[in-house]
Amino acid sequence: MAEQSVTRILIPSGALGLGYDRAALARGVAEGPDLIAIDGGSTDSGPHYLGTGTSKYSRKSVKSEWAELMAARAEAGVPLVIGTAGTSGADDAVDWLVDITREIVAETGDAVKVAVLKSGQCTAKMAAAFDDARITPLEPPVDLSAETLRACTNIVALAGAEQIQRALETGADIVIAGRATDTATIAALPLARGCHPGGAWHGAKIGECGALATTNPNSGTILIDFDTEGFTITPMGETARATPYTVSAHMLYENSNPFQLFEPGGHLDVTGATYRALDDHRVRVTGSEWVPSDRYTVKLEGARKGGFQTVSLAFVREPRYVEHIRDWVADIETQCVAKARQRINAPFTLEMRLIGVDATLGALDRQAQIGSEVGVMGIVTADDEATSREVAKILNPYLLHHPLTEQEDMPTFAFPFSPTEMSRGEIYEFCINHVLTLDDPMEAFSLDVLELRA
Amino acid sequence: MTTLGDVAMKIRSKNAGPFWLTIDIFCDSPAAFDAACGIADDTRVAAALGASVDALKRYEIPDLNVLKFSLPRPHIQGTRYDRDMHGASFANLLSELAVEAG
Numbered sequence: 001m002a003e004q005s006v007t008r009i010l011i012p013s014g015a016l017g018l019g020y021d022r023a024a025l026a027r028g029v030a031e032g033p034d035l036i037a038i039d040g041g042s043t044d045s046g047p048h049y050l051g052t053g054t055s056k057y058s059r060k061s062v063k064s065e066w067a068e069l070m071a072a073r074a075e076a077g078v079p080l081v082i083g084t085a086g087t088s089g090a091d092d093a094v095d096w097l098v099d100i101t102r103e104i105v106a107e108t109g110d111a112v113k114v115a116v117l118k119s120g121q122c123t124a125k126m127a128a129a130f131d132d133a134r135i136t137p138l139e140p141p142v143d144l145s146a147e148t149l150r151a152c153t154n155i156v157a158l159a160g161a162e163q164i165q166r167a168l169e170t171g172a173d174i175v176i177a178g179r180a181t182d183t184a185t186i187a188a189l190p191l192a193r194g195c196h197p198g199g200a201w202h203g204a205k206i207g208e209c210g211a212l213a214t215t216n217p218n219s220g221t222i223l224i225d226f227d228t229e230g231f232t233i234t235p236m237g238e239t240a241r242a243t244p245y246t247v248s249a250h251m252l253y254e255n256s257n258p259f260q261l262f263e264p265g266g267h268l269d270v271t272g273a274t275y276r277a278l279d280d281h282r283v284r285v286t287g288s289e290w291v292p293s294d295r296y297t298v299k300l301e302g303a304r305k306g307g308f309q310t311v312s313l314a315f316v317r318e319p320r321y322v323e324h325i326r327d328w329v330a331d332i333e334t335q336c337v338a339k340a341r342q343r344i345n346a347p348f349t350l351e352m353r354l355i356g357v358d359a360t361l362g363a364l365d366r367q368a369q370i371g372s373e374v375g376v377m378g379i380v381t382a383d384d385e386a387t388s389r390e391v392a393k394i395l396n397p398y399l400l401h402h403p404l405t406e407q408e409d410m411p412t413f414a415f416p417f418s419p420t421e422m423s424r425g426e427i428y429e430f431c432i433n434h435v436l437t438l439d440d441p442m443e444a445f446s447l448d449v450l451e452l453r454a
Numbered sequence: 455m456t457t458l459g460d461v462a463m464k465i466r467s468k469n470a471g472p473f474w475l476t477i478d479i480f481c482d483s484p485a486a487f488d489a490a491c492g493i494a495d496d497t498r499v500a501a502a503l504g505a506s507v508d509a510l511k512r513y514e515i516p517d518l519n520v521l522k523f524s525l526p527r528p529h530i531q532g533t534r535y536d537r538d539m540h541g542a543s544f545a546n547l548l549s550e551l552a553v554e555a556g
Contacts, residue, residue, distance in 0.1 A: 043472050046532035046539045140473055140509075140526035249518055252478045256470040256524035258513055301472075306534065349534065360543045364504050364528075367550050381534050429533050430472040 006225050007190040009203075010036045010236075012072070013220035014210040016065055016082060017057030020220030024211075024236035025068070028221050029076045031236075035168075036073055036080045037185040039208060040097065041087035043301060043430065044254070051153050051303035051428025053092030059100070066097070067104045070174070074110060079168060081175040081185045083159070089179030090154040091120035097176050102452055111453035112174055115167040118446045119178030121155040121300070126436075134437045135300065142433040148304065152431065155302040160264030161200075162441035164188035170449050178445075179301065181263055182208040190226035198288035201268040203231030205261055206250050206285070213250035216240035230286035232278065242283045244275035264299075264441065266292040297435035298444060304431050308385040309424035310392040312378040314399035315414040324404055325354060325374045332398040340391045348382035348391050385423065392421035458493045459549030461486055467545035470524060472531040475503075475541045477548055479521040487519040493553055499523055502547045523548075 010033035013020035041049070045056045055062065073080035086093025098116060105112060127146035129135050137144070149155065156179035165188045167175040177185065183204035190200040203224045211219045219237020233242045251270055252258045261268040273288045316322055329352045337350055353359040355375030358368035378395050382388040399420065401410050438444055458479070459465060463486070467477040479494065481487040491514055500507045505525045513522040529536040538544070 043531070044469060044540060047472070048532070142473065142530070245518065249480070249520065252476075252515075252518075252520060252522055254468050254470050254476070256474040256476050256511065258515060258520075258522055351535065353537070360537060361547065362537055364502070364547055367546075379534075427532075427534070430530055433471075433473050 006227050007193050007195055008033045009186050009189065009207065009224050009226065010076075011186065011207045011210050011222050011224070012036065012038050012069060014208070014212055015039045015041065016069070017062045018220070019065070020210070021218070021237050022068075023238065024219050024221035024240075025072060028223050028236040029072050031223055033076055033078055033223065035078050035189045036069065036076065038069065038082050039182055039185070040082045040085040041089060041093070042084060042182065045087065047303045047428040047430045050088035050090055050156065050301060050430070051305070053086070053088060053090035053154055055093060055096060056087040062097070063100050063104065066100055067108070070101070070104055070110070070112070073173065079173060079175060081164065081168070081177065081188070083164070083177045083180035083182070083185040085176050085178060088154065089119055089156050089177070091118050091178060094118055094176060094178045098450070101174065101176065105452040106454050109454040111451070113170075113172045114174045114176060114450045114452055115170045115172035116448045116450060117159060117163055117167045117175060117177040119156040119159055119180065119444075121157055121444060123150050123152050123155060126155050126300070129436060135434045136297075136437070138299070138433045138435060140433070142431065144432060144434060148431055149302065151304045152302040153305060153428070155300060155432065157298040157300055157436055157444045158264070159445055160184045160298065160441070161188040161191050162264065163445045165192045166442060167447055168192070170447070172449060183261070183263065186224070194228065195226040196228055196230055197290035198268060199230040199285065200226055201261065201263060201290055202270055202273060202285060202288035203233070205268065206233060206247055209250070209253065211235055211237055211240050212253065213247050214240040214242045215246055230284065230288065232282060232284045234282045241281040244277055244283055247283045247285065248273070248275045265296050266290055296438050296441060298438060299435050300432045301430065302432035303428040306427045306429040307381045307383055308388040309427050310380045310388040310421050311424055312380075312392050312395055312399060312421040313416055314376045314420060315373060315416065316376060317373045317414065318411065321404060321411065322370060322372065322374055325357065325370060328402065328404055329354065329376060332395070332402050336395045336398050340394045343394070344387060344390055346382060346384070346387040348380055348387055350391060350395065351379045353377045353379065381427070385425075389421070389423065396421060456553040457549060458490060458551040458553070461489050461493060461553065462549075465545045465549045467541050467543070469527070469531055469541045473527055474524055475527045475544055476522065476524040477545055479548065481519040481521070484516065484519060487516060487521065490521050493551055494521060494523075494548065498551060499548065502551060503544065504528055
């Protein structure tokens with residue numbers, strides 16, 4: 001095939017802030033990529049990050065890695081694209097990374113043109129779209145109403161290749177995108193250049209976690225060559241190898257259906273894909289199919305407030321109490337809830353989990369065994385911080401001194417802290433599992449171009 | 455007691471978005487894969503995960519010697535009663551399925 005028909009994408013790692021092998025990145029830059037793409041987040045760490053629009057990773061780590069990627073971009077002279085910036089890709093999280101970028105530019109003196117693609121949705125507009133039947137459910141069903149949409153602190157739409165392509169068309173050196181599908185930042189340029197659509201999306205899925213689809217996931221950096229028939233994956237880590245097995249097995253990862261992947265505008269089907277080892281470390285994939293959809297839809301994600309939480313911890317070591325720990329905790333729960341209901345006229349829940357017994361899996365754990373000690377975690381959730389704290393304070397003396405029977409001396413258990421109750425603040429809940437129908441892919445997204453200079 | 459964990463090379467579970475849980479059972483030979491498919495029948499897997507059989511999606515991938523299950527998360531990720539944010543612990547429930555029981 002002709003050399004110019006290949007689009008070469010360099011992926012430094014699975015996410016900004018995770019770290020990567022610097023030698024592997026340098027090797028990748030030397031290979032002359034057409035674009036450097038990296039993911040900035042996902043929903044995987046839970047609803048807090050979308051709910052608050054804050055970053056999971058340390059600002060210093062993100063700044064340090066982003067500065068290195070900006071330097072790599074300048075050296076390669078190609079665009080650098082990040083999707084789902086700041087963990088959730090909410091507008092505040094995008095602004096956070098834009099601020100970091102400004103700081104880096106001020107420190108290095110290297111001027112850059114930055115395209116900022118935002119995915120945040122106005123809650124009132126989403127409520128109206130719901131009423132217009134433009135928001136439709138995915139499996140499994142989640143109850144949704146216009147009221148729920150209005151109650152979200154953040155709603156984002158997942159950008160696909162079309163929106164990333166619009167950002168690249170501005171001629172920006174750097175694209176900072178809000179929520180986008182994990183694959184869109186990688187697939188956008190190969191698709192724009194006419195590479196095989198099935199190959200573009202499939203290669204993007206294989207590449208989105210960096211070197212996770214190789215024998216050495218920690219090496220981070222991989223290079224993918226896209227062309228008119230498929231793609232070729234080349235790990236940049238010295239000891240990392242891609243094999244037909246590591247590459248094909250990656251379709252299983254974090255994907256409920258191992259043969260299909262839904263994207264804005266269609267879906268990828270890899271049922272007919274073939275994986276061929278080119279040598280001991282490179283794999284060639286062809287035969288993946290892109291199936292366009294009738295409607296253009298983007299997936300929505302939203303988080304709403306779920307109450308305030310306070311967590312208490314106590315540790316039980318006395319053998320007789322450990323042996324009867326379930327009875328002891330059940331008695332505490334009953335008495336504490338009854339007392340709190342008498343004294344507090346507000347709704348709350350109290351849940352007790354037994355650390356060292358079945359805190360991880362609860363009643364599903366049929367192999368649970370009791371060891372020499374048990375940690376008791378009480379979780380209070382209420383509509384306001386004060387109620388949550390008050391119930392936890394009512395729980396406190398039970399956790400410290402509750403006797404197993406009435407006829408015994410008052411026991412005392414181990415509190416690790418003073419106070420032993422800890423405020424978790426406000427919690428959030430994912431509450432949307434739906435897609436939004438668009439007439440124009442840019443309808444739900446905004447694009448701005450910034451010229452940053454020192 | 456032999457378990458599915460002994461038969462398989464690796465069993466992992468993970469979120470597939472906030473609403474789905476997915477469990478991959480990797481085997482190192484066609485024989486182990488066939489054995490795993492037999493042990494992990496839908497009724498037993500659903501019971502181990504506290505789910506209904508109808509909710510379970512089963513994928514047998516002989517090319518990879520992989521058996522995969524996907525199901526709606528028992529609790530939506532990060533909600534009040536969710537115990538495992540990333541869903542990685544559910545793999546243990548399948549790993550501990552006994553071979554001889556039926």
